[in-house]
Amino acid sequence: MNLIGENSDLNILDDILSAFTEITSNDLIPILQRIQNGYGYLPKDVVMEVSERTGIAASQIYGVATFYEQFHLKPRGKHLIRCCRGTACHVKGGPEIIDVIKKCLGLEAGETTEDMEFTFETVACLGACALAPLMVIDGNYYGMMTKQKVAEVLDSFRKPAEEIA
Amino acid sequence: MTQKSSSISDFVSWQQRIKSAVDAGRSQIIVCGGTGCVALGSESVYDAFESEIKKQGLEKEVLLKGTGCHGFCEKGPVVVILPDQFFYPGVKPENVAEIFKETVIGRKAIEELLYVDPISSKKITYEYDIPFYAKQQRNIFHNNGRIDPVDVEDFIAHNGYNAFVKVLQEYSPQDVIDSVIKAGLRGRGGGGFPTGVKWDICRKASGQEKYLICNADEGDPGAFMDRSILEGTPHAIIEGMLISAFAIGACTGFIYVRAEYPLAVKNTRLALEQARDSGLLGDNILGTGFCFDIEIRQGAGAFVCGEETALIASIEGHRGMPRTRPPFPAVKGYADEPTNINNVETFANIPLIIENGHEWYSKIGTEKSKGTKVFALAGKVKNTGLVEVPMGTTLRAIVFGIGGGIENDGEFKAAQLGGPSGGCIPTQYLDTPLDYESVQEVGAIMGSGGLIVMDQNVCMVDIARYFLDFVQSESCGKCTPCRVGTRRMLDILESICGGTARMDDLAKLEELAVDVNRASLCGLGQTAPNPVLSTIKNFRDEYVEHIEKRICTAGVCLELLCYQITEKCVGCGACKKVCPVAAITGEKKEIHVLDTEKCTKCGQCYNVCKFEAVKR
Numbered sequence: 001m002n003l004i005g006e007n008s009d010l011n012i013l014d015d016i017l018s019a020f021t022e023i024t025s026n027d028l029i030p031i032l033q034r035i036q037n038g039y040g041y042l043p044k045d046v047v048m049e050v051s052e053r054t055g056i057a058a059s060q061i062y063g064v065a066t067f068y069e070q071f072h073l074k075p076r077g078k079h080l081i082r083c084c085r086g087t088a089c090h091v092k093g094g095p096e097i098i099d100v101i102k103k104c105l106g107l108e109a110g111e112t113t114e115d116m117e118f119t120f121e122t123v124a125c126l127g128a129c130a131l132a133p134l135m136v137i138d139g140n141y142y143g144m145m146t147k148q149k150v151a152e153v154l155d156s157f158r159k160p161a162e163e164i165a
Numbered sequence: 166m167t168q169k170s171s172s173i174s175d176f177v178s179w180q181q182r183i184k185s186a187v188d189a190g191r192s193q194i195i196v197c198g199g200t201g202c203v204a205l206g207s208e209s210v211y212d213a214f215e216s217e218i219k220k221q222g223l224e225k226e227v228l229l230k231g232t233g234c235h236g237f238c239e240k241g242p243v244v245v246i247l248p249d250q251f252f253y254p255g256v257k258p259e260n261v262a263e264i265f266k267e268t269v270i271g272r273k274a275i276e277e278l279l280y281v282d283p284i285s286s287k288k289i290t291y292e293y294d295i296p297f298y299a300k301q302q303r304n305i306f307h308n309n310g311r312i313d314p315v316d317v318e319d320f321i322a323h324n325g326y327n328a329f330v331k332v333l334q335e336y337s338p339q340d341v342i343d344s345v346i347k348a349g350l351r352g353r354g355g356g357g358f359p360t361g362v363k364w365d366i367c368r369k370a371s372g373q374e375k376y377l378i379c380n381a382d383e384g385d386p387g388a389f390m391d392r393s394i395l396e397g398t399p400h401a402i403i404e405g406m407l408i409s410a411f412a413i414g415a416c417t418g419f420i421y422v423r424a425e426y427p428l429a430v431k432n433t434r435l436a437l438e439q440a441r442d443s444g445l446l447g448d449n450i451l452g453t454g455f456c457f458d459i460e461i462r463q464g465a466g467a468f469v470c471g472e473e474t475a476l477i478a479s480i481e482g483h484r485g486m487p488r489t490r491p492p493f494p495a496v497k498g499y500a501d502e503p504t505n506i507n508n509v510e511t512f513a514n515i516p517l518i519i520e521n522g523h524e525w526y527s528k529i530g531t532e533k534s535k536g537t538k539v540f541a542l543a544g545k546v547k548n549t550g551l552v553e554v555p556m557g558t559t560l561r562a563i564v565f566g567i568g569g570g571i572e573n574d575g576e577f578k579a580a581q582l583g584g585p586s587g588g589c590i591p592t593q594y595l596d597t598p599l600d601y602e603s604v605q606e607v608g609a610i611m612g613s614g615g616l617i618v619m620d621q622n623v624c625m626v627d628i629a630r631y632f633l634d635f636v637q638s639e640s641c642g643k644c645t646p647c648r649v650g651t652r653r654m655l656d657i658l659e660s661i662c663g664g665t666a667r668m669d670d671l672a673k674l675e676e677l678a679v680d681v682n683r684a685s686l687c688g689l690g691q692t693a694p695n696p697v698l699s700t701i702k703n704f705r706d707e708y709v710e711h712i713e714k715r716i717c718t719a720g721v722c723l724e725l726l727c728y729q730i731t732e733k734c735v736g737c738g739a740c741k742k743v744c745p746v747a748a749i750t751g752e753k754k755e756i757h758v759l760d761t762e763k764c765t766k767c768g769q770c771y772n773v774c775k776f777e778a779v780k781r
Contacts, residue, residue, distance in 0.1 A: 026481055027482065029465055029479065029482055030463070032465075064482065064483065067467065067641075068465030068467050068485070069465070069466030070464075070465040086386035087386045087543075087544070087617045088386075088387050088543035090628075090631050091619055091623050096772075099772070124384060124466075124468055125386035125387065125425075127383065127423075128200050128238065129387055129543035130201050130239040130549040131201055131204055131238065139427065143204045
């Protein structure tokens with residue numbers, strides 16, 4: 001993954017676009033989703049290249065990319081922490097869990113740590129309300145969280161990195 | 166395993182072969198593989214059973230199956246042993262060997278592992294005796310805990326696609342529509358518009374091509390039934406869509422599903438491939454000349470895309486912004502052609518109506534709201550999970566009957582129904598039958614059926630602020646009443662929660678709520694004031710208390726809190742150390758004291774205390 005976003009590896013994009021025939025505006029969101037999967041975010045030069053090759057205006061792509069929460073214009077950390085702020089989580093102490101994560105990592109929602117280890121996001125609802133309050137790290141669910149448990153889970157991700165350092 | 170059927174008789178003989186190979190008396194180990202159970206470790210339980218079966222060399226005698234969600238998510242990982250229906254909640258891999266020996270082979274229950282009913286404190290052996298299930302009517306969810314979601318043969322063995330085949334053999338498109346109208350099915354996505362009527366409009370609309378969309382953008386915080394249905398029985402949704410496409414004359418369909426539901430996306434994708442390989446999707450389906458195929462589109466994280474015109478804009482590759490209706494999508498939708506949009510739960514009802522007849526279906530529910538409704542029961546209630554009951558079941562029956570009452574023996578304060586477009590139903594309406602009209606009368610909406618139970622520790626002003634914050638950040642910004650109006654409403658609610666509001670702000674809030682409701686472009690803005698209006702109507706005292714006395718009785722609004730150290734304090738000194746204004750004093754191993762004059766209510770002492778001695 002190229003983090004600068006200036007000289008991205010366009011081979012990944014070639015593969016992505018080759019899966020589509022006669023690209024129209026209808027394919028824009030699936031294309032951006034695959035770019036994000038491939039590059040980890042939407043690098044500027046890749047987005048410009050998409051516009052060049054598909055004829056979809058860069059302004060439309062930028063408009064779409066900034067409208068949907070899923071898309072990111074900046075690189076994200078190695079571990080993605082997503083905390084639910086749905087109603088069930090809210091009434092069962094979700095805001096406190098979010099506070100603990102923010103304090104542990106020194107991040108606000110949407111930010112990434114300087115060492116590129118963690119990105120923290122909040123999600124409207126993760127749809128696993130019976131396990132509230134809940135967070136997801138790298139696709140794994142951590143349900144029925146307490147302030148203590150959150151800190152422990154975060155520590156378990158952090159330790160190997162510190163040992164290396 | 167799939168087999169391509171090129172005619173209806175091919176399909177029928179395939180189904181007969183599958184059914185005759187099923188050994189009804191065979192022992193089955195069912196491990197729930199829904200998101201909830203997976204989060205609680207059901208995958209390692211499944212693996213443990215798999216290796217146990219291998220170890221014992223009983224691969225032929227015992228069938229191990231990972232299914233969709235059983236609905237009792239909180240008690241996961243859930244394991245059911247058939248044919249007896251022994252039920253074990255919270256199973257761990259280390260329990261597997263014992264369950265295998267005693268229950269699968271010996272057909273005896275293991276006392277210590279049984280479910281304990283929170284009301285009677287009795288141990289319950291069989292799934293059908295558990296009050297959470299016994300009081301439900303699981304029509305839609307019937308197969309969810311029984312079939313392998315990604316095995317089309319298992320679905321077909323359970324009479325899957327029978328309704329579709331019946332339609333191909335016996336029905337004209339208008340017959341299908343008439344049946345759905347007579348059944349009285351109404352849209353389960355929130356609005357409650359009669360489904361058959363919507364189909365009829367779309368069928369009669371003129372256009373070059375017609376489209377069908379399944380709305381699985383379940384954005385309502387607190388609702389997760391659509392996720393569960395797609396995860397557990399994706400073929401049932403494909404079947405419902407096939408019948409709908411046949412009725413309205415559509416060739417192309419989309420399932421628009423949230424990206425936050427990875428398992429639902431995965432299972433649906435596999436199911437679509439299997440349906441294509443079986444000759445149930447694509448060109449000339451079962452040799453009848455009927456053509457229909459479905460494409461998955463993943464949402465990209467925008468709540469407003471649950472609104473149908475915004476959803477269409479999103480599929481077309483634009484920002485998900487709604488437009489004015491009319492024209493309705495049934496007349497002018499995707500690619501400006503007639504488009505029918507229904508939500509997942511609505512489609513799940515269709516095969517049931519066709520298979521059992523509209524007369525059967527219309528007997529379930531109330532006069533104007535037919536069938537069952539799935540509620541996502543969560544919050545401060547003992548049993549959380551997915552609950553399917555006939556329309557018109559009372560709130561009390563759900564919260565106290567199925568839900569087992571309030572957790573930690575708390576007091577019921579309200580139930581929030583319908584997400585950000587809904588409202589809070591207070592204690593005096595506990596006996597309200599939950600159907601479209603009655604729910605609206607008490608200030609909520611059916612919505613998609615998210616039901617969040619609240620106890621005395623939930624602040625209703627904070628809940629209103631929470632929902633406004635949600636719709637504010639999800640407002641697409643196209644129309645001013647929603648973009649600016651919800652922002653101003655949120656400002657007022659924040660000032661109430663922050664202790665800086667005056668009484669005339671409350672009047673302004675109510676006035677603004679009416680304006681936002683009347684002037685907004687789409688459903689998101691029009692219904693955004695509902696949580697505010699319903700809480701003001703039912704809990705006005707709480708608002709007044711926040712404003713005049715600067716008190717939050719529930720202990721939620723941080724700025725209005727008063728911190729205290731109770732006798733639980735062991736004198737560890739952690740709070741004293743962390744207090745930035747030196748408001749806490751006390752000797753080691755003695756109860757500490759907090760000076761409320763100095764306290765800045767930062768909450769650090771509360772967060773740091775491991776003994777729950779700091780109260781607020």
